[in-house]
Amino acid sequence: xxxxxxxxxxLIKTRGQQVTLRCSxxxxxxxxxxxxxxxxxxxxxxxxxxxxxxxQRGNFPDRxxxxxxxxxxxxxxxxxxxxxxxxxxxxASSLGGGxxxxxxxxxxxxxxx
Amino acid sequence: AQSVTQPDIHITVxxxxxxxxxxxxxxxxxxxxxxxxxxxxQGLQLLLKYFSGDTLVQGIKGxxxxxxxxxxxxxxxxxxxxxxxxxxxxxxxGAYGGSQGNLIxxxxxxxxxxx
Numbered sequence: 001x002x003x004x005x006x007x008x009x010x011l012i013k014t015r016g017q018q019v020t021l022r023c024s025x026x027x028x029x030x031x032x033x034x035x036x037x038x039x040x041x042x043x044x045x046x047x048x049x050x051x052x053x054x055x056q057r058g059n060f061p062d063r064x065x066x067x068x069x070x071x072x073x074x075x076x077x078x079x080x081x082x083x084x085x086x087x088x089x090x091x092a093s094s095l096g097g098g099x100x101x102x103x104x105x106x107x108x109x110x111x112x113x
Numbered sequence: 114a115q116s117v118t119q120p121d122i123h124i125t126v127x128x129x130x131x132x133x134x135x136x137x138x139x140x141x142x143x144x145x146x147x148x149x150x151x152x153x154x155q156g157l158q159l160l161l162k163y164f165s166g167d168t169l170v171q172g173i174k175g176x177x178x179x180x181x182x183x184x185x186x187x188x189x190x191x192x193x194x195x196x197x198x199x200x201x202x203x204x205x206x207g208a209y210g211g212s213q214g215n216l217i218x219x220x221x222x223x224x225x226x227x228x
Contacts, residue, residue: 004156033215042117042203042218043157056215090156092216102216104149104157 002027004093004105012111013081021076021108025093032074033102034066037088049074050096078110086112115140115208119219126194127227134189134222136204145207146187147216148178152200160202163187174198199226 005024013019025032031050035043045058049068068074072093078085088109092102118137126132138144145164149157161172168180178189187204201223205216 006156035216035218040220042205042220043216045215045217048215058215092157101147101159101162103159106156109154 004091004103006089006091006105006108008108009106010109010111012113014113015081015083017081017112018077018079019081019110021078021089021091021110022073023076023091023093023105024073025091026103029093029095029103030072031094031096031100032068032072033092033094034074034076035090035092036060037090037107039087043090046076081112083112086110115206115217117204117206117217117219119202119204119222121222122220123223123225125225125227128196129193132189132191132194132198132224134202134204134224136187136189136219137185138187138204138206139185140206140208144187145214146178146180147205147207148172148176148187148189149203149205149218150200151203151221157203160189194224194226196226196228199224 007022033048034046037043046060047057052068063079065077088107090107091105094100094102116139147162148160151157160176161170163170163180171177201221203218203221205218207214
């Protein structure tokens with residue numbers, strides 16, 4: 001049973017560029033949540049997708065957007081990258097909208113220069 | 114506002130010694146509580162969770178945690194630490210409304226293990 005997978009594992013971008021990160025949920029899960037973990041901090045909730053819609057959003061600007069596909073996989077897009085966007089981006093999957101336990105992927109490490 | 118506080122940024126224990134990592138939460142309703150562990154460069158692995166019922170919950174790798182409502186705490190314990198337990202530990206509370214939910218994390222406690 002495959003767990004949560006994310007791609008790419010590492011990414012280097014320059015300020016002003018755009019980036020897309022990808023996540024495949026654990027088998028049987030239909031909900032995907034994205035978190036940003038800055039160095040030395042705990043993860044912070046970005047948004048959550050369920051039934052192909054953004055259902056909840058944390059305190060992140062509109063530069064952060066996402067999508068969920070019919071197979072429940074998800075993308076996180078960040079436009080106009082800032083140096084402060086450098087972080088580990090974690091995807092978590094769960095069942096039924098987020099009340100159930102969330103299982104995390106290994107993350108994508110983004111460095112913005 | 115909902116929040117999680119982990120008062121200890123860094124703890125060092127000797128291998129074989131007991132461990133207690135502290136977690137305090139602020140949440141208006143009955144909390145759903147979690148402990149996750151993160152090894153360097155890795156994602157988060159769930160150690161244990163509390164949803165309801167018995168306030169002492171058992172997790173993987175010999176960890177346990179006790180929910181104390183009166184103290185708003187959910188401390189993680191292990192009777193005998195192994196060198197492989199060195200990692201960062203995060204406490205989280207589930208912020209749930211209706212059928213939706215997300216996690217609010219503490220800033221983490223880094224555990225070092227002395228041989």
